[in-house]
Amino acid sequence: MQKKHERFPKLYISPKVAPYLFILPFFIAFLMFQAFPILFSFFLSFQKWNGMQPFTFNGLKNYIYLFRDKIFWWTLGFNLQLLLITIVPLHILSILFAVMLNSSLIRLKTIFKTLFFLPYITSAAVIAIVFWLLYAKNGLINILLQKYFSSVFDFLNIRLPIDFYMVWPDRNIFVFSLSFLLIWKFIGWNIILYFTALQGIPGSYYEAAKVDGANWFQILTKITLPLIKPMMYFAVTMSVIYIMQVFDEPTILLSSNVITSFGGLTMVIYLFNQAFTHMNFGIAAAISYILFFLILAITRILKLIFKER
């Protein structure tokens, strides 16, 4: 044993030092690319900075600016509206389809799972391009609508908060178009999550319920739903985190020019514009922290809803 260490003196690491060496690469990168930016962002949210000149302390002014900023409230409203109209149908449909897929009457489950999963592994850019082809003014959906219903929708129509009188996005079709895209993208992923949870439920539970004469609706609400509650909490939380930070899909769908030169559409687009169009890094940092606490608050509420006994 001793001889071996003499042959490779540099390779010997004592078991006391080894763990520190092993976690070192992670923590160097972690400090540089995660911990420092996150903390610095908090510091920045109280500064005025355009990315070049030295910072000047700004107190709470960034937050006060945002509080009075109608565009900011508009984007916040858009995000919450999008969240609501996406999450509810997404998870109801996912659970229903997962239950269907879990049925013993269905064969070829793997093929269905593979097909449903496709959008999840496809990049947001490709998905947005595909949906642009469908949603555009002369796109497929509109051509079909015109043919059979002689009406045309402007699916990509957004009422941007350029008009400052708007506080809540009204008659905004785009939020529904975007919501449909997101449901389409994530339904397969959620179906498979719920399917995995359903597979964990012992078949004897269902048989016992059937013996007691329960119908399928009773089985769904009294057995299935309570048992997949932990998975619901996880899946809904994941959706909230994604949707609150949505950026790629709306930016690409609207080919970005409009929103990048003016206000914002979602909160992260607004953050992007404040930082990289208007060079208000302090305000952008403040938005990121507001977003963080908003997500935290929503996930806390979800925890209360799903974890109560």
Added chain:
Amino acid sequence: MSKLNVKSYIVKLILYFFLILLAFVTVFPFFYMFIAATKNWHQIAFHADQILPRRDWVDNLKNNYFMLIGSAPFLKCVWNSIYISIMGTILTLLSSSLCGYAFAVYEFRGKEFFFWIIMFSLMIPPTVGVIPLFSIMKTLGWFSKARALYLPMLANAYGVFLIRKFLEESFPKDLLDAARIDGCSEFKLYCKVALPVMLPSLGALAIITFTTLWGAYFLPLLFMREPSSWTIPLMLTKVPPPSAALGGVITMFPYVLFFVIFSKWIIKGIVEGSVREV
């Protein structure tokens, strides 16, 4: 046929109807992208409802391809995406497995504190650090350099969590002591004993990381300023629609094929890798 059989037959039909409907809705947009790739500008703008290839599809395909390589350094972008995704995945696997292994098998001062930091960082949405990260990359002069996208992957908190959990559940620690007595160095223990055990969870982690990097748009948009440094998603948004459709098909197809072949394994990996605390 008894009454019960008829009923279950009808239920079966209804179930299949809905599942096939959803499968159709899921797959159709992709199919439509394939078709759009064989159309020219005029057909995309005015004949969107033609969902079967026309006679001139070969010419259109050629034109779209030339337009694609004419308006963006297509092959360079493909290479950038491959390079960044593979490098990022390798770095994630290296650092996460080392770090997760250290947390799973060693006792050391500050262990709980370090791990708490990792868990805490998982709760913070990545958008929060974006502005300073931008400044860091600018200061380092890493704009338009691949490393700006793959080096941060060294700090994949999620990977550490995954590996630690996996090892704590399934790794026989007696094996380590036995190997130590045989004169195995600590690093060798990691390479020869721990890594093979970790393989399944490393596979899951690799798939998740690769997929994320391959589809990333926000960070490349921030850091990749020069066309020669664009990744595929960035490039696709800068070319005209028919070419974008073709580009989408070209870049998606190999990945989808790979996915379809190994789907059972990949889905299992992603789900098991993503679901925590459930």
